[in-house]
Amino acid sequence: xTSDNQQTTIPTLQHTLDNFKDCYDLVHHSLPDIQxxxxxxxxxxxxxxxxxxxxxxxTEAGQPALQTLLKRSQYQLTLNSKHLIKGILEGSxxxxxNGDAYLVNVAKPATRPVQQSESETVxxxxxxxxxxxxxxxLSLIRSKLKxxxxxxxxxxxxxxxxxxxxxxxxxxxANMDNVNELVNRIQLIETDSVYDNNMxxxxxxxxxxxxxxxxxxxxxxxxxxxxxxxxxxxxxLDGSPTVFSAPTxxxxxFTSPDDYYQLWPIGxxxxxxxxxxxxxxxxxxALYVSVTTFHYEMIPETLLLTLTESRSRVPFPPxxxxxxxxxxxxLLREAGARLPSKIGQTIGIVGGIVIGQAAVQAGLTSNxxxxxxxxxxxxxxxxxxxxxxxxxxxxxFGLIFLAGILGNLGILMGIALILIHLSSLTSLKxxxxxxxxxxxxxxxxxxxxxxxxxxMKRRPSQTRSPNMIENKMKK
Amino acid sequence: xxxxxxxxxxxLLIYILQTGVTLFxxxxxxxxxxxxxxxxxxxxxxxxxxxxxxxxGLLHRVGKGKSIFVIIEQxxxxxxxxxxxxxxxxxxxxxxxxxxxxYVIIFQVFAFPGVxxxxxxxxxxxxxxxxxxxxxxxxxxxxxxxxxxxxxxLLLLLFFVKEFHFINLTTFVFKDSSDLLMGGLGIYSAFxxxxxxxxxxxxxxxxxxxKAVITGNLLSTLTYLSVSFVSFxxxxxxQLRRIQFPIFDLLAYIQLPFIERIESLVFAIFLLxxxxxxxxxxxxxxxxxxxxxxxxxxKKYIALLFLIAYIVSWIxxxxxxxxxxxxLLSFMEMGVAFGLxxxxxxxxxxxxxxxxxx
Numbered sequence: 001x002t003s004d005n006q007q008t009t010i011p012t013l014q015h016t017l018d019n020f021k022d023c024y025d026l027v028h029h030s031l032p033d034i035q036x037x038x039x040x041x042x043x044x045x046x047x048x049x050x051x052x053x054x055x056x057x058x059t060e061a062g063q064p065a066l067q068t069l070l071k072r073s074q075y076q077l078t079l080n081s082k083h084l085i086k087g088i089l090e091g092s093x094x095x096x097x098n099g100d101a102y103l104v105n106v107a108k109p110a111t112r113p114v115q116q117s118e119s120e121t122v123x124x125x126x127x128x129x130x131x132x133x134x135x136x137x138l139s140l141i142r143s144k145l146k147x148x149x150x151x152x153x154x155x156x157x158x159x160x161x162x163x164x165x166x167x168x169x170x171x172x173x174a175n176m177d178n179v180n181e182l183v184n185r186i187q188l189i190e191t192d193s194v195y196d197n198n199m200x201x202x203x204x205x206x207x208x209x210x211x212x213x214x215x216x217x218x219x220x221x222x223x224x225x226x227x228x229x230x231x232x233x234x235x236x237l238d239g240s241p242t243v244f245s246a247p248t249x250x251x252x253x254f255t256s257p258d259d260y261y262q263l264w265p266i267g268x269x270x271x272x273x274x275x276x277x278x279x280x281x282x283x284x285x286a287l288y289v290s291v292t293t294f295h296y297e298m299i300p301e302t303l304l305l306t307l308t309e310s311r312s313r314v315p316f317p318p319x320x321x322x323x324x325x326x327x328x329x330x331l332l333r334e335a336g337a338r339l340p341s342k343i344g345q346t347i348g349i350v351g352g353i354v355i356g357q358a359a360v361q362a363g364l365t366s367n368x369x370x371x372x373x374x375x376x377x378x379x380x381x382x383x384x385x386x387x388x389x390x391x392x393x394x395x396x397f398g399l400i401f402l403a404g405i406l407g408n409l410g411i412l413m414g415i416a417l418i419l420i421h422l423s424s425l426t427s428l429k430x431x432x433x434x435x436x437x438x439x440x441x442x443x444x445x446x447x448x449x450x451x452x453x454x455x456m457k458r459r460p461s462q463t464r465s466p467n468m469i470e471n472k473m474k475k
Numbered sequence: 476x477x478x479x480x481x482x483x484x485x486x487l488l489i490y491i492l493q494t495g496v497t498l499f500x501x502x503x504x505x506x507x508x509x510x511x512x513x514x515x516x517x518x519x520x521x522x523x524x525x526x527x528x529x530x531x532g533l534l535h536r537v538g539k540g541k542s543i544f545v546i547i548e549q550x551x552x553x554x555x556x557x558x559x560x561x562x563x564x565x566x567x568x569x570x571x572x573x574x575x576x577x578y579v580i581i582f583q584v585f586a587f588p589g590v591x592x593x594x595x596x597x598x599x600x601x602x603x604x605x606x607x608x609x610x611x612x613x614x615x616x617x618x619x620x621x622x623x624x625x626x627x628x629l630l631l632l633l634f635f636v637k638e639f640h641f642i643n644l645t646t647f648v649f650k651d652s653s654d655l656l657m658g659g660l661g662i663y664s665a666f667x668x669x670x671x672x673x674x675x676x677x678x679x680x681x682x683x684x685x686k687a688v689i690t691g692n693l694l695s696t697l698t699y700l701s702v703s704f705v706s707f708x709x710x711x712x713x714q715l716r717r718i719q720f721p722i723f724d725l726l727a728y729i730q731l732p733f734i735e736r737i738e739s740l741v742f743a744i745f746l747l748x749x750x751x752x753x754x755x756x757x758x759x760x761x762x763x764x765x766x767x768x769x770x771x772x773x774k775k776y777i778a779l780l781f782l783i784a785y786i787v788s789w790i791x792x793x794x795x796x797x798x799x800x801x802x803l804l805s806f807m808e809m810g811v812a813f814g815l816x817x818x819x820x821x822x823x824x825x826x827x828x829x830x831x832x833x
Contacts (some may be wrong), residue, residue: 415624431616439481439487
């Protein structure tokens with residue numbers, strides 16, 4: 001059956017059953033006394049809603065009053081077979097009576113309850129996170145953002161999976177160019193299936209070949225609402241427990257909701273600590289390689305004795321030593337993520353300690369390198385965004401390699417290449433390096449530090465919101 | 476609406492363009508050619524640069540922000556304009572290449588003395604190519620990002636607060652100078668870079684453009700002033716005249732519990748500055764070459780220009796030869812810095828005169 005035929009065919013029972021031929025999970029329920037046939041997926045419907053909205057009213061109404069009953073708004077007359085089939089696939093019940101077809105929405109597919117986010121934990125603040133069901137996610141956002149200005153656009157992606165995508169924005173705060181651009185990109189996606197939000201983002205990315213994420217994803221409801229208030233556009237994909245916001249700046253990946261729930265001096269100190277962590281994770285191991293290979297003069301005499309003693313038993317050049325340990329750490333991290341949680345934690349801790357100690361005793365590596373690599377690894381986990389943390393870990397290998405070839409000059413060449421690449425990136429056509437480029441000092445209050453709330457009255461300049469000052473929303 | 480360069484990005488671009496490798500030998504040049512308290516002459520050099528910038532500003536106002544190439548082509552036929560462009564292309568591309576070569580040769584004082592400098596230069600040229608092909612807007616964004624890596628280095632001057640002695644400055648001002656004219660021109664070459672703002676006319680916002688260029692120049696002056704002042708207070712005049720790169724020895728003095736002899740690291744960070752200088756001068760050469768061959772494939776002819784400049788820059792072998800070549804090119808560039816705006820102003824006056832009579 002071609003899609004053209006589906007568009008023009010009037011929906012009939014036989015046509016519908018032919019479409020779902022060999023679908024064991026489809027139920028065809030006949031009520032011959034009232035000449036009604038029901039077609040639905042038994043696992044997609046809510047059984048209470050089915051009894052309340054379908055079975056009970058139909059059986060109580062009986063044959064004479066059935067036509068009047070079916071005129072109620074919850075029974076949608078459907079004249080298009082494609083629409084009818086789509087409704088059944090989404091969990092509605094199709095009612096066939098006297099040649100007419102109706103849809104009743106009693107969908108209640110299985111979903112997990114609202115739980116705490118596993119990847120984005122905070123010390124203080126709300127702990128509820130999104131789930132796979134888009135409608136539940138919408139209700140979580142609406143419960144936190146009670147405004148009629150919150151608008152929702154529904155789109156679909158995936159020719160086969162037909163996942164719903166909801167685009168949310170606050171009318172009057174979001175720049176409509178951003179909304180339209182995002183809607184346009186999603187509508188241009190041509191693929192059979194999209195399983196997750198992060199997969200969807202790769203289709204609408206400004207720079208799909210870049211190692212850096214262009215849009216930010218989050219499982220947290222408070223983060224999502226704060227992005228909407230900031231004038232950004234939010235996207236929810238049905239079937240994915242994360243939502244994405246656009247446009248996104250590079251520096252957003254280094255902020256955490258915790259920063260706002262603590263006092264501003266503590267929030268500021270935490271953000272500065274994260275900046276230091278980024279520098280450590282990027283450069284510590286590379287500097288070790290550079291200094292021990294080409295620039296020994298940079299090490300003070302007292303430390304030099306310890307270092308040479310530590311390295312004296314290692315037969316490899318520092319670059320091989322560093323790459324070996326970095327690879328080991330990455331293997332441990334990846335294995336720990338794949339194993340069941342009860343085993344994974346044990347393997348991670350024991351493996352790290354045992355392998356590290358054994359490597360030093362075997363003379364494969366030096367003590368100081370273990371400290372450098374471990375510090376870099378810990379510092380990488382300070383970055384709140386897992387996706388950005390993974391990008392930075394990948395870049396670290398490049399810097400280590402360059403340090404091994406050209407020392408300090410190699411590290412700076414790597415940093416120059418990274419900065420050149422970052423300067424050319426955009427997120428929904430807005431500069432990725434805002435508020436450095438274009439330079440906007442007022443935005444720095446919520447990027448490099450966490451200023452007091454009374455000092456943060458402007459929305460981020462990257463969003464190009466038509467309403468830049470907070471608390472100026474028309475009621 | 477077409478993207479335009481904001482004044483703050485123009486200012487930071489000019490700052491990075493001016494603040495280059497010369498910084499490391501500037502105190503010696505001041506001590507040798509200007510004499511005692513030679514750092515104070517930086518005000519005079521800066522004032523001359525500002526006067527030149529105001530001349531460029533006058534051209535910007537009179538020309539209504541038109542590109543200089545449009546002004547030239549409206550008055551001069553192609554057989555005159557193209558040779559002029561060719562000279563500018565050769566000058567700018569060689570300056571950029573030799574600045575980078577000088578940087579690489581100086582870096583080899585610390586590491587890789589056995590490596591051929593052209594190998595390291597090729598890597599740096601690759602980075603500059605990656606930057607230039609993205610255009611002036613990305614170039615200026617990269618310059619701003621580089622600025623935020625570089626400007627922290629000024630804080631290193633705080634390490635010399637205890638070792639700074641006013642007695643080293645002496646009470647003499649500009650005494651015991653030598654070769655004042657040529658030496659002065661050599662010192663003024665440290666301020667070159669602002670003249671490329673003449674090419675930014677069609678790309679920058681008109682409002683605040685001249686102020687931005689002057690601000691960039693003043694930031695450079697402040698940097699040179701603070702570094703030179705500390706050098707004059709740290710070293711005696713005799714020491715300052717004998718040490719080729721006094722800033723390296725200054726940085727070597729800094730000792731922390733976990734790190735010392737940071738001059739190789741600091742000089743490595745200055746790769747970012749050298750990269751912007753190379754990229755901007757190559758971009759300037761490319762802008763001029765586009766007027767001669769506008770239809771050529773952009774990425775290919777940029778690569779060709781880089782290759783030609785790379786091959787030509789192979790000729791000077793040692794630091795002395797590179798420095799001498801750069802000196803000569805800097806003098807020519809000073810001529811362009813002053814002469815080109817004057818020449819263009821003359822062309823505009825003639826154009827207006829011809830239009831008036833018509």
